[in-house]
Amino acid sequence: MTPPRVYKVEAIVLRGSDFGEADRLLTLYTRERGKIRAIAKGACRPGSKLAGHTQVLSYSLMTLARGRNLDIITQAQTIQSFPSLHDDLERLSQGLYLAELVESFTPEESENRALFELLRRSLEHLDRGRDKLVLVLFELRLLKFSGYLPELEKCLKCRCSLTGEIGYFIPSEGGVFCYHCRPPEIKYTALSAPSRKAMDFLLKASFQEVSRLRLTGQQLEEIERATKEHITFILERRPRVRVWLEQLSGSNPFAFTERAEYNRRC
Amino acid sequence: MRPYIVPTSEPLSRLIEELNKLPGIGPKSAQRLAYHLLRASKEEVQALAQAILDVKEKVIFCSQCQNISDTDPCQFCRSAERDKKIICVVEKPLDILALERSGAYKGVYHVLHGLISPLDGVGPEDLKIKELMERLRSGEVSEVIIATNPTVEGEATAMFLHRLISPLGIKVTRLARGLPFGGDLEYADELTLARALEGRQPLEP
Numbered sequence: 467m468t469p470p471r472v473y474k475v476e477a478i479v480l481r482g483s484d485f486g487e488a489d490r491l492l493t494l495y496t497r498e499r500g501k502i503r504a505i506a507k508g509a510c511r512p513g514s515k516l517a518g519h520t521q522v523l524s525y526s527l528m529t530l531a532r533g534r535n536l537d538i539i540t541q542a543q544t545i546q547s548f549p550s551l552h553d554d555l556e557r558l559s560q561g562l563y564l565a566e567l568v569e570s571f572t573p574e575e576s577e578n579r580a581l582f583e584l585l586r587r588s589l590e591h592l593d594r595g596r597d598k599l600v601l602v603l604f605e606l607r608l609l610k611f612s613g614y615l616p617e618l619e620k621c622l623k624c625r626c627s628l629t630g631e632i633g634y635f636i637p638s639e640g641g642v643f644c645y646h647c648r649p650p651e652i653k654y655t656a657l658s659a660p661s662r663k664a665m666d667f668l669l670k671a672s673f674q675e676v677s678r679l680r681l682t683g684q685q686l687e688e689i690e691r692a693t694k695e696h697i698t699f700i701l702e703r704r705p706r707v708r709v710w711l712e713q714l715s716g717s718n719p720f721a722f723t724e725r726a727e728y729n730r731r732c
Numbered sequence: 733m734r735p736y737i738v739p740t741s742e743p744l745s746r747l748i749e750e751l752n753k754l755p756g757i758g759p760k761s762a763q764r765l766a767y768h769l770l771r772a773s774k775e776e777v778q779a780l781a782q783a784i785l786d787v788k789e790k791v792i793f794c795s796q797c798q799n800i801s802d803t804d805p806c807q808f809c810r811s812a813e814r815d816k817k818i819i820c821v822v823e824k825p826l827d828i829l830a831l832e833r834s835g836a837y838k839g840v841y842h843v844l845h846g847l848i849s850p851l852d853g854v855g856p857e858d859l860k861i862k863e864l865m866e867r868l869r870s871g872e873v874s875e876v877i878i879a880t881n882p883t884v885e886g887e888a889t890a891m892f893l894h895r896l897i898s899p900l901g902i903k904v905t906r907l908a909r910g911l912p913f914g915g916d917l918e919y920a921d922e923l924t925l926a927r928a929l930e931g932r933q934p935l936e937p
Contacts, residue, residue: 518921555891710850
């Protein structure tokens, strides 16, 4: 069946870049068709009827017309614009981090409604207020939806249940080892039993339940480190916005030397 | 793969190759331009070659505002009629031209040569922010107007600058965001409309 020439999608804009004279090339994550790329004609001109509805991180209803190479956005109407993200540099950057992760983890034209809903709800939650846990919740669920969730409960080698023990997490192996089976001379991240339980909770609980979750500093650090390392391993690079977030939260927002070094390596 | 340039004469194919590297110039356009230059008078070609060389050799950046200029300091930083107490921060030199066309601004400028874009890995150290902060520390400036685009990158840059500048005790303002002239309420997005309402003005009698 040939798809229709004009079609409608609900889309969250993941990325936009200038294209030609006054057009913008957008990467969209759509409910109906997964990640697609499309052109917003004239979106750089003031007074463009598309510009406001096609900004990065806005959630809009769009009508697209099939083009020769790229599809063209003919109409757009914002559904949610997450206004308070635009007044807070940390939350705006966190929103961009979610967008970068979705863009990096998804193939083009592959529908994943659960992931779309996760992105929408996470942005909505960020829009309501600062919450450190949204990022780890998002990371863990993204790993799950894209099939990269590591084994957290059973030792990868002897298959024993870890229950109360510390798990030794190794990203390249895709899970945890028990104390006896952990391979020597490989760097691991220790995940205590309460941290693993919290990760399980973050994967299953509702956003309301999660916002009531209280973690100790050590638990949060363990979970953050494990998910970050796992994501870096899968993508074979550190997410760019992650580097920026670390730079922002650091004491010196100008970390010139560190970033210069990072840019050289990439 | 067959080469797309049929080698008739070496200098000609070299010219076609060089022209082909320019943005928006494909192999066919490059050939057409090369044959045009071949037929043109020597003076014409020399003027073009000289203009290209001059743009690389003579255009410099103003050491104060980082604008593209042929003198240092540039015409705005040098002018006695310009208010040096107000600095308008823009993304690129073309934005200065746009603001100048409005004729409504009498202060000086600072060009960042880009915007913070976390998604593309562009951070503050890739822009002329260090230079701006040095200018501000000299103590003459009373207001910084941030005139970056109302996009995610422009907003991130504005918020970052605000964070850096406000501890210095300098007033930081942002261009108003609202409805464009010739716009249409029906097509305006929620963010713009909300801000246009916030920034509404009484009609003068």
